[in-house]
Amino acid sequence: xxxxxxxxxxxxxxxxxxxxxxxxxxKGAMGFLHSLVRLGYPGxxxxxxxxMKEVLGFKVYPNVSSIPHTVDYAIIGLPAALVPxxxxxxxxxxxxxxxxxxxxxxxxxxxxxxxxxxxVVSTARGKIRIIGPNCMxxxxxxxxxxxxxxxxxxxxxxxxISQSGxxxxxxxxxxxxxxxxxxxxxxxxxxxxxxxxxxxxxxGKDPETAIVSIYxxxxxEGEHGKFFALAGRMTQRKPLVxxxxxxxxxxxxxxxxxxxxxxxxxxxxxxxxKQMGMIVVHNMxxxxxxxxxxxxxxxxxxxxxxxxxxxxxxxxTTTDACTAQxxxxxxxxxxxxxxxxxxxxxxxxxxxxxxxxxxxxxxPHTTRNVGLLVGSDPKIDALLYVLDVxxxxxxxxxxSLDPERLIRGHAKCLxxxxxxxxxxxxxxLQKIRDGSLAIAMRAQFQETGVPVFPTVDRAAKALARxxxxxxxxxxxxxxxAK
Numbered sequence: 001x002x003x004x005x006x007x008x009x010x011x012x013x014x015x016x017x018x019x020x021x022x023x024x025x026x027k028g029a030m031g032f033l034h035s036l037v038r039l040g041y042p043g044x045x046x047x048x049x050x051x052m053k054e055v056l057g058f059k060v061y062p063n064v065s066s067i068p069h070t071v072d073y074a075i076i077g078l079p080a081a082l083v084p085x086x087x088x089x090x091x092x093x094x095x096x097x098x099x100x101x102x103x104x105x106x107x108x109x110x111x112x113x114x115x116x117x118x119x120v121v122s123t124a125r126g127k128i129r130i131i132g133p134n135c136m137x138x139x140x141x142x143x144x145x146x147x148x149x150x151x152x153x154x155x156x157x158x159x160x161i162s163q164s165g166x167x168x169x170x171x172x173x174x175x176x177x178x179x180x181x182x183x184x185x186x187x188x189x190x191x192x193x194x195x196x197x198x199x200x201x202x203x204g205k206d207p208e209t210a211i212v213s214i215y216x217x218x219x220x221e222g223e224h225g226k227f228f229a230l231a232g233r234m235t236q237r238k239p240l241v242x243x244x245x246x247x248x249x250x251x252x253x254x255x256x257x258x259x260x261x262x263x264x265x266x267x268x269x270x271x272x273x274k275q276m277g278m279i280v281v282h283n284m285x286x287x288x289x290x291x292x293x294x295x296x297x298x299x300x301x302x303x304x305x306x307x308x309x310x311x312x313x314x315x316x317t318t319t320d321a322c323t324a325q326x327x328x329x330x331x332x333x334x335x336x337x338x339x340x341x342x343x344x345x346x347x348x349x350x351x352x353x354x355x356x357x358x359x360x361x362x363x364p365h366t367t368r369n370v371g372l373l374v375g376s377d378p379k380i381d382a383l384l385y386v387l388d389v390x391x392x393x394x395x396x397x398x399x400s401l402d403p404e405r406l407i408r409g410h411a412k413c414l415x416x417x418x419x420x421x422x423x424x425x426x427x428x429l430q431k432i433r434d435g436s437l438a439i440a441m442r443a444q445f446q447e448t449g450v451p452v453f454p455t456v457d458r459a460a461k462a463l464a465r466x467x468x469x470x471x472x473x474x475x476x477x478x479x480x481a482k
Contacts, residue, residue, distance in 0.1 A: 005129065005194070005198060005202070006096060007202050009072040009073060009096055009097055010073065010097055010131070010138060010186075011138060011140045011143060011145070011184055012140070012142075012143045012145075013043060013072035013073035013097075013143075013145070014043045014044065014070075014072050015043050015044035015045070015046065015069060015070060015071050015072050015073070016036065016041070016043060016044070016045055016046070016071070016072070016073045016074070016075060017046045017047075017048055017061075017064050017067060017071045017073070017074040017075070017090075017093075017095065018032055018033045018036070018045060018046070018047050018048065018074075018075050018077075019048040019064060019074055019075065019076045019077065019078060019086055020048070020049070020076060020077035020078040020101075020102075021033055021047040021048065021049050021052065021055050021060060022049065022052070022055075023052075023055070028077040028078060029075050029076065029077030029078075029101060030055075030077075031077075031147065031148075031149075032075045032077065032101070032137075032147055033045070033047060033055070033056060033058075034056070034149050035146050035147050035148055035149045035151070036145070037056060037149075038149035038150070039144045039145070039146050039149070039151065039153065040144045040153075041143070041144045041145055042143075042144060043072075044069060045058060046058075046059075046061055046067045046069070046071065047059075047060045047061070048060065048061050048062070048063060048064055048067075049062070050062045050063065063089050064086065064089040064090050064092075064093050064095070065089050065092045065093050067093065071090075071093060071095045072095070072096065072097065073095070073096075073097045073098070073099070074086075074090050074095050074097070074098040074099070075098075075099050075101060075137065076098055076099065076100045076101060076102060077101040077102060078102055079102065079104070080102050080103065080104030080105055080113070080116050080133070081104075081116065083100055083102055083116070083120060083133070084116070084119045084120055084123050087120060087123045087124055087128060087130075088123055090128055091123070091124075091127045091128050095128060096128065096129060097128065097129050097130075097131065098124075098128055098129075098130055098131070099130075099131040099132055099135065099137040099138070100120070100130060100131070100132035100133035100134070100135070100189075101132065101133075101134075101135065101136070101137065102132075102133055102134070103133065103134040103189075104116065104134075105117035105120070105133045105134060105190055105192070106190055106192070107134050107189075107190055117133065117190065117192050120133065120192060121192050121193060124193055129193055129194055130192060130193035130194060131186065131188060131189075131193075131194050132188065132189040132190060132191075132192070133189055133190050133192065134165075134189035134190045135165055135187045135188055135189025135190070136165035136168055136169065136187035136189075137186070137187055138184075138185070138186050138187075139151060139168070139172065139182065139184075139185040139186075139187075140183075140184050140185070141153045141154060141155050141156075141181065141182060141183075142155050142183070142208075147165075147169075147187075148169060148172075151172055152172070152176045152181075154176070154181040155181045155182075155183065156175075156180055156181025156182050156183055157181075157183050157208060157209060157210035157211065157295075158175065158180060158181070158182055158183060158209070158210070158211045158212075158213065158291055158295070159182070159183045159184045159185065159203045159206070159209040159211070159212050159213070160182065160184075160185040160186075160212075160213045160214070160215070161185075161186055161188065161196055161199050161200065161203070161212070161213075161214045161215070161216075162185070162186070162187050162188065162214070162215040163187075163188055163189065163191070163196070163215060163216060163217045163218075164187070164215055164217070165187045165189065167215050167284070168185055168187040168215075170284060171185070171213075171215070171284065171287070171288075172185065174284055174285075174287075174288045175288055175291065178288060178292050178446055178451075178452070179443065179446040179447055180288070180291060180292060180295065183206075183208050183209050184203065184206070184208070184209065186199050191220070195219075195220065195223060196214065196216065196219060196223070196227065197219075197223055197226045197227050197230055200212070200214070200227065200230045200231065200234070201230050203234075204230060204233065204234040204237070204238070209238070210238055210295075211238060211239050211241065211291055211294050211295065212234060212238060212239070212240045212241070213240075213241040213242075213243070213287060213290075213291060214240070214241070214242050214243065215243045215245070215287075216242060216243065216244050216245070217245050217246055218246060228272055228273075228276055231273070231276045231277075231278055232276040232277065235276060235277030235278060235469075235472070236277070236473075236476060239279060239290075239294050239469060240277070240278045240279065241278070241279045241281060241287060241290045241291060241294075242273055242278045242279065242280050242281070243280075243281050243282070243283070243284075243286075243287050244266065244269050244270070244273070244280065246266065274468075277469065277472040277473070277476075279294075279465050279466075279468070279469055281465075285458065286458075286461070286462075289451075289453065289458050289459075289461070289462040290462055290465060290466070292451040292452075292462070293424075293426065293451050293462040293463065293465075293466050294466060294469075295449070295451070296418075296424055296425070296426075296449050296450065296451060297424075298422075298423075298424065299424070299466055299467075299469065299470040299473075300381040300382040300423070300424050300463065300466060300467055300470060301381045301423075301470070302381040302467075303326065303327045303328050303381065303464075303467050304327075304328045304329070304330050304379050304380055304381045304382075305322055305327050305328065305329050305380070305381070305382055305383070305384050305463070306329075306332070306353055306354075306355070306374035306375060306377065306380040306382070306383045306384070307319065307322070307329060307353060307354035307355065307383075307384045307386065308354070308355050308357060308361075308367065308370060308371055308374060308383065308384070308385050308386070309354055309355070309356060309357070309361075309385075309386035309387075310356070310357060310358065310361040310386065310387060310388045310391060311356060311358070311388065312350060312356055314356075314386055314388070314430070315350050315354040315355075315356045317456065318354060318384070318386055318428075318456045319354055321456045321457050321460045322384070322456070322460045322463075324460070325460040325461055325463070325464035326464050326467075327460060327463060327464055327467070329353055329354060330353060330379050330380075331352045331353055332351070332352060332353045332355075332373075332374065332377050332379075332380075333377050333379075336373050336374070336376065336377050337351045337352060339373050340355060340370055340373055340374075343360070343366050343369050343370055344357055344358065344360045344366065344370065345358075353374070353380075355370060355374060357370060359395075361387065361388075361391075362391070362392060362395050362406070364406070364409030364410045364412065364413040365409075365413075367385070367410065367413050368413040368416055368417065371383060371385070371413070371414075371417045371421075371425075372417065372420055372421065375417060375420070375421030375423050376421070380423065381423065381424075382423055382424040382425065382426070382463060383417065383421070383423060383424070383425045383426075384425075384426055384427075384428070384456075384459060384460075384463070385414065385425060385426070385427045385428070385450075386427075386428045386430060386456060387410070387427065387428070387429055387430065388430050389429050389430065389441060392406065392441075404440060407440055407441045407444050408444060410441075410444075410445070411444035411445055411447070411448050412448075414427065414445065414448050414450045415448040415449075415450075418448070418449065418450070424463075424466075425450050426450065426451045426452075426453065426459050426462070426463060427445055427450050427451065427452050427453070427459075428452075428453045428454070428455065428456050428459050429441060429442055429445070429452055429453075429454065430454075430455070430456075
């Protein structure tokens with residue numbers, strides 16, 4: 001049971017043995033040692049190699065048992081055949097946790113690989129807990145702990161469990177680009193000992209984690225019941241976003257080759273996951289879109305959107321995209337429509353909902369005032385703000401406006417709308433070209449806490465799934481009230 005696992009020593013180890021250092025920066029465990037140094041890990045670090053005397057200014061020990069101090073955590077980056085003997089040395093040293101970076105175990109599908117993994121499990125049983133093998137291990141910005149030297153140290157409240165080391169690294173890059181900080185992340189690889197369910201149970205109770213996300217290829221035999229039970233309890237308290245791969249026959253076969261996990265029936269997975277209140281996604285973009293949307297409380301109270309956009313065609317296509325996802329775009333109250341005309345001219349303007357601000361959308365004050373009106377309609381549950389970035393750029397050039405000041409104005413406008421309406425707001429920055437101005441605009445919007453999407457389709461899909469989670473929570477409340 002995860003209650004008996006001291007996760008503090010996994011995510012905040014006071015000392016780490018790095019086994020498999022060398023003079024080659026990319027060989028064995030050297031990448032981990034470089035990362036600990038560059039990230040400013042504050043604990044004690046003990047490199048291990050039988051011949052080396054010093055590396056990166058650290059004294060190198062010939063083996064783990066020769067380290068004269070207590071060690072909480074070991075990172076092992078050696079050829080697979082050497083790992084069982086190193087584990088025995090870690091056991092003699094009474095190290096409670098070891099992460100095995102090395103590959104060449106059950107994931108390669110050979111008798112030798114399977115036998116090596118069984119040897120690891122047999123050696124460790126009851127004496128040391130294992131993360132991996134074939135994994136990147138732990139990333140925890142709050143403890144300055146990671147596996148890549150340039151990983152950001154911005155702390156957040158989103159945690160991630162991944163059966164892929166590469167996708168764990170990609171996840172960090174994607175959420176960082178959206179100004180989302182990670183709380184805790186673990187890459188489990190083959191999960192021969194510590195399982196997805198162990199970390200799921202821990203993160204479900206972790207007060208520093210508000211949203212849990214998972215990349216899952218499959219589970220070990222007998223683990224499914226515990227997984228779904230834990231997930232069902234978690235989703236009553238915090239969102240759980242699940243990216244379950246292997247939904248094609250070829251993908252399931254690849255999952256077995258990657259981590260040795262049994263993918264199982266994807267239709268079964270999807271059906272049970274939705275019953276348990278999990279939010280199911282299919283790729284990295286959807287995963288990060290959902291996290292971005294869920295980070296801005298509250299959840300939409302209903303499915304009615306108020307849309308503010310530039311251009312009649314954009315209004316029509318945005319409405320189509322939203323209604324195709326099961327969202328509604330109801331007419332605004334007539335008094336609100338009348339007041340909108342105090343800020344934009346009647347000619348060529350949609351004001352029923354969606355609201356087309358035409359050229360006036362460049363003015364942050366107009367956007368704010370119209371947004372307040374749309375958000376004041378009791379029927380409206382959330383606001384969708386669609387901005388044509390190329391138009392903003394052209395107008396700044398044509399009118400000699402300060403683009404950075406204009407961007408700050410629009411970001412402040414959205415921040416004011418969040419505070420004043422108390423309703424969720426998402427934004428779409430369309431036609432966003434590479435360049436400093438476009439990057440600055442996206443960054444300013446994200447720093448207000450407003451989710452930013454590149455397309456209306458992605459924004460609509462994320463809002464619809466957030467609505468499904470809201471409906472799940474309401475159904476639970478209704479059931480409890482009976």
